[in-house]
Amino acid sequence: MDSQAGPYLNKNALCSPLGAARLCQMAMGCAVVAMVTHSAGYSGSQGVFCMAAWSFCFAMTVLVFFLDATRLYSYLPLSWDNLTVTCAALGTLLFVTASVVYPLFFVRSECPYAGCEIRDFRIAVTVCSILGTLAYGVEVILCRARPGQIVAGYMATASGLLKVVQCFVACVIFGALANGSQFSRYGATIYCVVVYAFCFALTTLVVITTVCRPTKKVRCLPFDRFVVVCTLLEVLLYLSASVIWPVFCFDSKYGTPWRPSSCPQGKCPWDSKLVVAVFSFLNFGLYTADLVYSQRIRFVSSPANHRV
Incomplete structure (x- = not known):
C-alpha cells in the first residue's frame, strides 16, 4: 500500500489505544515539567537527572506523535515500528527511575518551614510521574510481539x-x-x-x-x-x-x-x-x-x- 494514499493526517494517531497512551504521556510529561519548574523544584545531580529524564521523554513523545499524526515518518529512512517501541521502552525506564529517585530525595512527610505547598507539589509530581510510567508501559504492551510470532x-x-x-x-x-x-x-x-x-x-x-x-x-x-x-x-x-x-x-x-x-x-x-x-x-x-x-x-x- 502506498504510504501517500488517503488523508494526510493519521486519525489513528489520536483515535486509538496507542494514540491515547501517547496523549497521556505528553500530558503527564508536561504536567511534571511545569510543576517542577513552577514550585516543586529540584537540585543536585539527582534532581538534574530527573528533570533531564522528564524533559527528554516529553520532547521525544511530542516528536513521535507529530510524525505519526502527519505521516511524515514515511519520509524517514528508518524502521518506524522499531523506533517507536524503542522510544517507549526507553521512556518507561527513564520515567520509572525518576519516579523512584525524585520522591526518595525530595519528598518528606513533614512540611518545610515555608509551608506545605512545596511538599504537595512534589507529591503531585511523583504521582504524575508514576502515571507517565504506566502510559509508556501501556505503549510497550500494545506494541509488543507475542512469543512464537x-x-x-x-x-x-x-x-x-x-x-x-x-x-x-x-x-x-x-x-x-x-x-x-x-x-x-x-x-x-x-x-x-x-x-x-x-x-x-x-x-x-x-x-x-x-x-x-x-x-x-x-x-x-x-x-x-x-x-x-x-x-x-x-x-x-x-x-x-x-x-x-x-x-x-x-x-x-x-x-x-x-x-x-x-x-x-x-x-x-x-x-x-x-x-x-x-x-x-x-x-x-x-x-x-x-x-x-x-x-x-x-x-x-x-x-x-x-x-x-
Missing part, C-alpha cells in the same frame, strides 16, 4: 525490548564506575570495564542497526542468527565480569568485604563498587533471558516504514 519489527519482541533494558543498566554501571569506583587499581577490574563497554557498544549497534535499516543479513549470517551469536558472547563476557568484579572489590585480599564506617554517604567508593556488582549480575540475567527468548522468535525483514 513471526514479526517484522525486531525491537517489538521480548529480545529487542531486553536490548533497551541492557543498555540502560549498562549506563547505570558506567555512572557508578565514574563515581570514584577505583576500577583502575587492578588489571582484572579494568578487564571488567572493557567487558561492560564492549557489550554496551555491541548491544547499541544491534539496536541502531535495527532502527536505522531493516536487515536480513549481516555479512554471511542471517540477522536473527547474528543477534544470537552476539548475545551468547555477551552472556559469557558478563559471566566472567560478574565473577571477577566482586572478587577484586570485596575479597579481603584485594578490597574490603564490609563498608568502611568512615566512608562519606554518597561519595563512597565501596558503594559504587557494590552498585557495579549488583547491576553486573542484573545484566547477566538480562542477557541470559535475551538468549532464551531469541530462540523463540523468527524475524523477517520489512520496508523501512512498515506502518501505513
Whole structure:
C-alpha cells in the first residue's frame, strides 16, 4: 500500500489505544515539567537527572506523535515500528527511575518551614510521574510481539525490548564506575570495564542497526542468527565480569568485604563498587533471558516504514 494514499493526517494517531497512551504521556510529561519548574523544584545531580529524564521523554513523545499524526515518518529512512517501541521502552525506564529517585530525595512527610505547598507539589509530581510510567508501559504492551510470532519489527519482541533494558543498566554501571569506583587499581577490574563497554557498544549497534535499516543479513549470517551469536558472547563476557568484579572489590585480599564506617554517604567508593556488582549480575540475567527468548522468535525483514 502506498504510504501517500488517503488523508494526510493519521486519525489513528489520536483515535486509538496507542494514540491515547501517547496523549497521556505528553500530558503527564508536561504536567511534571511545569510543576517542577513552577514550585516543586529540584537540585543536585539527582534532581538534574530527573528533570533531564522528564524533559527528554516529553520532547521525544511530542516528536513521535507529530510524525505519526502527519505521516511524515514515511519520509524517514528508518524502521518506524522499531523506533517507536524503542522510544517507549526507553521512556518507561527513564520515567520509572525518576519516579523512584525524585520522591526518595525530595519528598518528606513533614512540611518545610515555608509551608506545605512545596511538599504537595512534589507529591503531585511523583504521582504524575508514576502515571507517565504506566502510559509508556501501556505503549510497550500494545506494541509488543507475542512469543512464537513471526514479526517484522525486531525491537517489538521480548529480545529487542531486553536490548533497551541492557543498555540502560549498562549506563547505570558506567555512572557508578565514574563515581570514584577505583576500577583502575587492578588489571582484572579494568578487564571488567572493557567487558561492560564492549557489550554496551555491541548491544547499541544491534539496536541502531535495527532502527536505522531493516536487515536480513549481516555479512554471511542471517540477522536473527547474528543477534544470537552476539548475545551468547555477551552472556559469557558478563559471566566472567560478574565473577571477577566482586572478587577484586570485596575479597579481603584485594578490597574490603564490609563498608568502611568512615566512608562519606554518597561519595563512597565501596558503594559504587557494590552498585557495579549488583547491576553486573542484573545484566547477566538480562542477557541470559535475551538468549532464551531469541530462540523463540523468527524475524523477517520489512520496508523501512512498515506502518501505513
